Amino acid sequence: MPTANAAPAANAAAGTAPVSGAAPAPAPAPTPLRTVDAYWRAANYLSVGQIYLRDALRPAHPLTPDHIKPRLLGHWGTSPGLTFVHAHLNRLIREHALDLITVLGPGHGGPAALACSWLDGTYTDHYPDVPRDAEGMARLFAAFSAPGGVPSHVAANVPGSIHEGGELGYSLAHAFGAAFDNPDLVVACVVGDGEAETGPLEGSWKSVRFLNPATDGAVLPILHLNGYKIANPTVLDRIPREHLDALLTAHGYDPRWVVGDDPHQLHRQMAETLDGALATIRSIQDAARTPVPAGGSTHPRPAWPVIVLRTPKGWTGPHAVDGVQVEDTWRSHQVPLNGVRENGDHLRQLAEWLDSYRPGELFDAAGRPTAEVLACVPDGEHRIGANRHANGGLLTRSLELPPTGAYAVPVDRPGETLHEPTRVLGTWLRDVIKLDLGGGAGTGAGRHAFRLFGPDETASNHLDAVFEVTDRTWTLRTLPGDDHLAPEGRVMEVLSEHLCQGWLEGYLLTGRHGLFSCYEAFIHIIDSMLNQHVKWLKTARALPWRAPVPSLNYLLTSHVWRQDHNGFSHQDPGFLDHVANKTADVVRLYLPPDANTLLAVADHCLRSRDQVNVIVAGKNPSPDWLSPAEAARHCERGLGIWEWAGTEDDLATDPDVVLAAAGDVPTLEVLAAAKLLREHVPGLRIRVVNVVDLMRLQPESEHPHGLSDAEFDAVFTTDKPVVFAFHGYASLIHRLAYRRHGHANLHVRGYKEQGSTTTPFDMLVRNDTDRFKLVCDVIDRVPGLATRAAAVRQLMTDARARHRAWIVEHGEDLPEIRDWTWS
CATH class of the missing domain: 3.40.50.920 (Rossmann fold)
Structure with a gap:
C-alpha cells in the first residue's frame, strides 16, 4: 500500500513528551470559594455573550439592537451547569496538583467549554489572535457558531477536549478509554440527563467493572440532572431519588448528591463533595497499589464515587419570558430570549441578565479577567485546556512491532498451502502485546500502550494466540472454568460494540494504540460513532496544535462469504460503503487476499496516524497466494x-x-x-x-x-x-x-x-x-x-x-x- 500521509509539519512539531520523574510542585493554599464563584460568573457572562453579542464588553451607553448578532445560535440551558463544574474542577486541580481532563457529555455545551478555555488562557495559547482582553473577547463572541468560526458544541477546536459533543451517548465510554493505562489521570465526565437516556450511555456505566485501580486512572462521573432535554423532561430526573441511587449503586458506584439553586450554598456542597470523592478515589487506588503481605487477603473494593448534580436548566438566566417560565424548564435549552433585536422587553431582560453577573468585578477596563477570577485557575499544563492527555499525539510513542516476516507462512507455489489468515495474525498480535508489556513504563501516555478490543469474539475470530501472553480484562469475581480473566488483561471484551468503540476512541485520543476486531455484519452498530470520529480527525488535522494520534483500526472478520452457517442476519458487507463515503484524508479500506498480505496490512495500519483503517479478512482456511516478500510489495502497490x-x-x-x-x-x-x-x-x-x-x-x-x-x-x-x-x-x-x-x-x-x-x-x-x-x-x-x-x-x-x-x-x-x- 502507499506510504501513509505525513502529518502536517506544524503538527509534528507541536510538542514533545514531558520529562518524567520531575517532583510535583507543592500544592497551593486552599482556594477561597469566592474566587470559584467569580470564575463561574465570568464564564457564564462569556457564555451568554457568545450566543448574543457581536462585541465585547457593553459600552457605557445602553445595550441596543446594534450590539446583537443577526442570528442567535447556541445552547444556554446546559452551559451554567458546565461552567459550575469547570470552576470547581479548577479548584480541585490547583489544591491537589491533579492530572485531570474533562469529558463533557451534554451535546451543545460549546459556549461553556469555550468560555472556560478563554478564561484559563489555553484558547489564546493556540489562537493568539484571540487574546484575553476586550479585543479577544469580541473575536470569541464573533466566531461562535458563525461561518468560518467554531461550532456550538464541544469539538476538536476546543483545547482540552477529546470528545465530540455533536452526538449524545459516548462521553462515559470515552472517559474510561482515556483512563485505561493512565494510572495518575483523573477523567471528570459530565453526563447529561438527556444523554443518559441513550443506549450507549446506559451500557457505559458497566465500564467501571473493567477499570483496574492498580494500573488505570480514575473516572469521576458527574451526572448532571437539570431536568429537561430539548422539549421534554428527562427520565432520570423524574424517577424517585432512591431508584436512581439504586441504579447507580448496582452499577458499582457510590452516589454523592449536590442539589440546589443557591450559588453560595451549592459552592460549599460541591467543594466538599469533590474533595470527598477524590479522597475515595485515592483510597481505592492506594489499596490496590499496595502489595499484599504473604498470607494476607485482599479487601473488597469500595464503590467508586459518582456525583449527582441537580441544578435548574438555564440556571441564572431569565426566569420567565413573556409571562412564561423559562429557567428550570425545557424552554431554556437553546436561546431563552430570541427576539432581542426586535423586542424592547427582551433586550431589557438581556441587559439585566448580563448585569446580574456583575461584569465590572470580573474584567478590568481592558477586558482582561481580574486576578480574583483567575485565582482558582491551575498553572501551566495543569490547566484543563493544556493537559497533554487531551492532545494525545504529544504523548504518543510508536509501538515496538515485531517483524512480520517471522510470522509469515512460506509460499513456494501459489495456492499450494492453506492457512487461517486471522490465526496467523493472532500470533503476531500476541507478540505485539508481549513487546508492549515488556517495554516497562517508558515515556508517553502510560505504562503500556496497546489493547485489543472486541465484543466477546477474540477466540471466535481466531485471534486467541494473544491469550498466551495476556488475559481478558476482568475485575469481578471469577469461577472455576472461567477462561483467561484477570484485572491486568489487555483484551477488552464486552458484548457491546458501542463500548468497544468508545473505549478505543478514548484510548487513541489520549495517545495509545489499539485494534477493534468484530464480526463484519455487526460493526454497523457503531456507524454514527465512526462518523463522529472521522469528523474529529478531519478537524484535528487542520489544527496545527493538534498532534497526530494513532489510527483507529478495524479488523472485520467472520465476514459475509463465510457466514453461511449463521444465515441472512449475519451477512452484510456494507460497512465498506459507509466508510468510503467519508473524507478521503482519513479513511482507508484494505482487503488482503491471504495471510501474508494481512500481516503486511496490519503492520502498516498500526504504524499509521490520524486515519481510520478498515481491514476485512477471513478466519477460515484459505489458500496462501503470495510469499512474504511478494505480499509486502503487493500491499505497497495497493493493487x-x-x-x-x-x-x-x-x-x-x-x-x-x-x-x-x-x-x-x-x-x-x-x-x-x-x-x-x-x-x-x-x-x-x-x-x-x-x-x-x-x-x-x-x-x-x-x-x-x-x-x-x-x-x-x-x-x-x-x-x-x-x-x-x-x-x-x-x-x-x-x-x-x-x-x-x-x-x-x-x-x-x-x-x-x-x-x-x-x-x-x-x-x-x-x-x-x-x-x-x-x-x-x-x-x-x-x-x-x-x-x-x-x-x-x-x-x-x-x-x-x-x-x-x-x-x-x-x-x-x-x-x-x-x-x-x-x-
Whole structure:
C-alpha cells in the first residue's frame, strides 16, 4: 500500500513528551470559594455573550439592537451547569496538583467549554489572535457558531477536549478509554440527563467493572440532572431519588448528591463533595497499589464515587419570558430570549441578565479577567485546556512491532498451502502485546500502550494466540472454568460494540494504540460513532496544535462469504460503503487476499496516524497466494497484476479480458474462473488483477491513494471487458471507478442481499459471484466469444444446477469445490 500521509509539519512539531520523574510542585493554599464563584460568573457572562453579542464588553451607553448578532445560535440551558463544574474542577486541580481532563457529555455545551478555555488562557495559547482582553473577547463572541468560526458544541477546536459533543451517548465510554493505562489521570465526565437516556450511555456505566485501580486512572462521573432535554423532561430526573441511587449503586458506584439553586450554598456542597470523592478515589487506588503481605487477603473494593448534580436548566438566566417560565424548564435549552433585536422587553431582560453577573468585578477596563477570577485557575499544563492527555499525539510513542516476516507462512507455489489468515495474525498480535508489556513504563501516555478490543469474539475470530501472553480484562469475581480473566488483561471484551468503540476512541485520543476486531455484519452498530470520529480527525488535522494520534483500526472478520452457517442476519458487507463515503484524508479500506498480505496490512495500519483503517479478512482456511516478500510489495502497490495467474505472455498484444478481485473469497473465485477458462477456452488472453487497497481505484484527485488515469488504464485497459469480483456491494466499485476511461466496460459481481443458512459456495451462487458465473460473464463480454464458447457457457450453467441439487441432497458443497486447488 502507499506510504501513509505525513502529518502536517506544524503538527509534528507541536510538542514533545514531558520529562518524567520531575517532583510535583507543592500544592497551593486552599482556594477561597469566592474566587470559584467569580470564575463561574465570568464564564457564564462569556457564555451568554457568545450566543448574543457581536462585541465585547457593553459600552457605557445602553445595550441596543446594534450590539446583537443577526442570528442567535447556541445552547444556554446546559452551559451554567458546565461552567459550575469547570470552576470547581479548577479548584480541585490547583489544591491537589491533579492530572485531570474533562469529558463533557451534554451535546451543545460549546459556549461553556469555550468560555472556560478563554478564561484559563489555553484558547489564546493556540489562537493568539484571540487574546484575553476586550479585543479577544469580541473575536470569541464573533466566531461562535458563525461561518468560518467554531461550532456550538464541544469539538476538536476546543483545547482540552477529546470528545465530540455533536452526538449524545459516548462521553462515559470515552472517559474510561482515556483512563485505561493512565494510572495518575483523573477523567471528570459530565453526563447529561438527556444523554443518559441513550443506549450507549446506559451500557457505559458497566465500564467501571473493567477499570483496574492498580494500573488505570480514575473516572469521576458527574451526572448532571437539570431536568429537561430539548422539549421534554428527562427520565432520570423524574424517577424517585432512591431508584436512581439504586441504579447507580448496582452499577458499582457510590452516589454523592449536590442539589440546589443557591450559588453560595451549592459552592460549599460541591467543594466538599469533590474533595470527598477524590479522597475515595485515592483510597481505592492506594489499596490496590499496595502489595499484599504473604498470607494476607485482599479487601473488597469500595464503590467508586459518582456525583449527582441537580441544578435548574438555564440556571441564572431569565426566569420567565413573556409571562412564561423559562429557567428550570425545557424552554431554556437553546436561546431563552430570541427576539432581542426586535423586542424592547427582551433586550431589557438581556441587559439585566448580563448585569446580574456583575461584569465590572470580573474584567478590568481592558477586558482582561481580574486576578480574583483567575485565582482558582491551575498553572501551566495543569490547566484543563493544556493537559497533554487531551492532545494525545504529544504523548504518543510508536509501538515496538515485531517483524512480520517471522510470522509469515512460506509460499513456494501459489495456492499450494492453506492457512487461517486471522490465526496467523493472532500470533503476531500476541507478540505485539508481549513487546508492549515488556517495554516497562517508558515515556508517553502510560505504562503500556496497546489493547485489543472486541465484543466477546477474540477466540471466535481466531485471534486467541494473544491469550498466551495476556488475559481478558476482568475485575469481578471469577469461577472455576472461567477462561483467561484477570484485572491486568489487555483484551477488552464486552458484548457491546458501542463500548468497544468508545473505549478505543478514548484510548487513541489520549495517545495509545489499539485494534477493534468484530464480526463484519455487526460493526454497523457503531456507524454514527465512526462518523463522529472521522469528523474529529478531519478537524484535528487542520489544527496545527493538534498532534497526530494513532489510527483507529478495524479488523472485520467472520465476514459475509463465510457466514453461511449463521444465515441472512449475519451477512452484510456494507460497512465498506459507509466508510468510503467519508473524507478521503482519513479513511482507508484494505482487503488482503491471504495471510501474508494481512500481516503486511496490519503492520502498516498500526504504524499509521490520524486515519481510520478498515481491514476485512477471513478466519477460515484459505489458500496462501503470495510469499512474504511478494505480499509486502503487493500491499505497497495497493493493487497489481498477478502474472502467474493470467495467460499473457506476449507484450505486443493486449489481453482479451481482465479478471479482477478484491477480497479473499472473490480472489479465490476469480482464480478458479481463470483456471476454468484456461482449460475450456485455450488461447484466451486473460489478465488477473488483485486489489488490496480499495481506494487505489479512485482517481488521485479524489484520494491520496488514488491511481493516476495513466496507471489505472495500464492495469485495467481502456477498451477491454473487466469482470470484477468484489467482497461487498457491486455499486461501491462503480462509484469509486466511475470517472475512469474504461468504466463502461466494467462489470462487477458482489453481494446483492441474497443470503440464507446454506453452504459456503451456495452463498456465492446465490449472489452470482461464483466461478461458473464469472466464466459466463467473460464469455458474454469478450467480442466473438459467445458463439465460439457457447458449449462452455452451457457447461458452466449446468455446473450451477448440479451444485444446487448436490447441496440439497448432501448438505455440503460439491467435492470439486471443497477440494479445489490452483495447482
